[in-house]
Amino acid sequence: xxxxxxxxxxxxxxxxxxxxxxxxxxxxxxxxxxxIMRLMLRQIRMDYPQLCAxxxxxxEPERLSRADLDxxxxxxxxxxxxxxxxxxxxxxxxxxxxxxxxxxxASGIWASLDEKLKK
Amino acid sequence: xxxxxxxxxxxxxxxxxNAAANLAAQAALRGKRVGVVDTDIQSPGIHVLFxxxxxNMGATLNDFLHGKCEIEDVAFSVGEKAADGExxxxxxxxxxxxxxxSIRGREISRVIREGYDVNRLxxxxxxLIEKKKLDYLFIDTHPGLNEETLLxxxxxxxxxxxxxxxxxxxxxxxxxxxxxxxxxxxxxLLMVNKAVPNKYDYNDLKQQIEESYKxxxxxxxxxxxxxxxxxxxxxxxxxxxxxxxxxxxxKVAEAILAVE
Numbered sequence: 001x002x003x004x005x006x007x008x009x010x011x012x013x014x015x016x017x018x019x020x021x022x023x024x025x026x027x028x029x030x031x032x033x034x035x036i037m038r039l040m041l042r043q044i045r046m047d048y049p050q051l052c053a054x055x056x057x058x059x060e061p062e063r064l065s066r067a068d069l070d071x072x073x074x075x076x077x078x079x080x081x082x083x084x085x086x087x088x089x090x091x092x093x094x095x096x097x098x099x100x101x102x103x104x105x106a107s108g109i110w111a112s113l114d115e116k117l118k119k
Numbered sequence: 120x121x122x123x124x125x126x127x128x129x130x131x132x133x134x135x136x137n138a139a140a141n142l143a144a145q146a147a148l149r150g151k152r153v154g155v156v157d158t159d160i161q162s163p164g165i166h167v168l169f170x171x172x173x174x175n176m177g178a179t180l181n182d183f184l185h186g187k188c189e190i191e192d193v194a195f196s197v198g199e200k201a202a203d204g205e206x207x208x209x210x211x212x213x214x215x216x217x218x219x220x221s222i223r224g225r226e227i228s229r230v231i232r233e234g235y236d237v238n239r240l241x242x243x244x245x246x247l248i249e250k251k252k253l254d255y256l257f258i259d260t261h262p263g264l265n266e267e268t269l270l271x272x273x274x275x276x277x278x279x280x281x282x283x284x285x286x287x288x289x290x291x292x293x294x295x296x297x298x299x300x301x302x303x304x305x306x307x308l309l310m311v312n313k314a315v316p317n318k319y320d321y322n323d324l325k326q327q328i329e330e331s332y333k334x335x336x337x338x339x340x341x342x343x344x345x346x347x348x349x350x351x352x353x354x355x356x357x358x359x360x361x362x363x364x365x366x367x368x369x370k371v372a373e374a375i376l377a378v379e
Contacts, residue, residue, distance in 0.1 A: 020237075023269030027301040034303055041274050042120065044245050097241060100266055102234035114225060 019080035020098030121253040125275035129291030140168040145372035147215035156218040163220035179221040190243035206358030337374035
């Protein structure tokens with residue numbers, strides 16, 4: 001039987017594992033990757049051919065080679081900023097936005113507020 | 120694909136929700152299919168302008184974020200159900216949907232306490248555009264910069280930043296403009312609200328603001344008591360279309376609709 005501290009520890013670890021990208025992280029990406037990530041935010045899911053087409057439509061100086069695109073997709077997936085569904089040419093990618101974290105106020109404060117709001 | 124229009128201000132009290140509601144209504148009047156979403160989950164308010172309160176609101180964005188319903192279940196048809204006020208009745212039969220945030224204290228405290236899945240929010244907005252075949256989705260954001268407002272800026276096709284002719288607003292708007300440019304927002308528009316009448320040379324003000332922010336100023340809306348007197352009971356620009364505030368707001372709406 002797990003104790004309260006085990007459960008809390010698991011909760012903290014799960015939270016750390018969640019990862020995901022925030023809108024502010026987009027600022028630090030290269031201009032070409034940022035454009036692709038923004039497009040993916042609108043399209044929700046993009047497969048590899050769609051990503052290649054998106055890269056090809058970028059202005060010449062910002063265009064990524066296939067090797068650079070592949071490396072970027074690997075890195076972003078490893079960082080959990082992208083989620084890959086499937087493998088190889090059939091892989092579909094989607095942006096993984098970091099969950100909005102809850103308040104760090106002591107739970108007793110919320111319980112008390114809930115009680116008041118019931119009335 | 121429909122366009123996302125984020126309405127933002129660095130500081131509160133700029134009239135952002137009032138402008139968002141009226142701009143969305145003007146777009147709907149011009150035959151566009153329009154959605155308005157209140158992402159100001161901590162302090163929602165735009166629903167009031169569409170005649171909604173706790174008793175007649177139905178499902179909310181909070182219900183969607185907590186997985187209780189689909190996003191289209193939250194879309195409240197203003198044209199069918201809320202065309203009641205003198206101004207709002209002009210929206211009867213128009214394609215305008217409101218996605219309100221909950222005004223219930225427990226729901227607001229829950230979302231602050233537990234947080235939510237931002238992927239679900241983004242996917243909900245994109246699905247709403249597709250399912251309702253929207254031409255425009257207006258996002259009324261929380262003032263200042265936080266995760267939700269940054270996301271809304273990142274996914275927007277058009278960002279309208281509202282400011283008052285006030286030094287605090289001027290400095291804060293510079294921050295917002297910088298962030299928007301860093302996120303590659305291509306269509307950045309500005310709107311001044313609550314300008315004291317007869318205090319400024321509007322041409323001079325326009326020139327100064329456009330030079331400062333390197334973005335077009337689409338309208339200068341005057342401060343006046345008529346808006347305050349309306350007390351968010353109705354959509355002012357529909358109720359008083361010939362009022363100077365409404366005429367300037369229409370200019371802003373037309374600038375938004377003109378973006379390719």
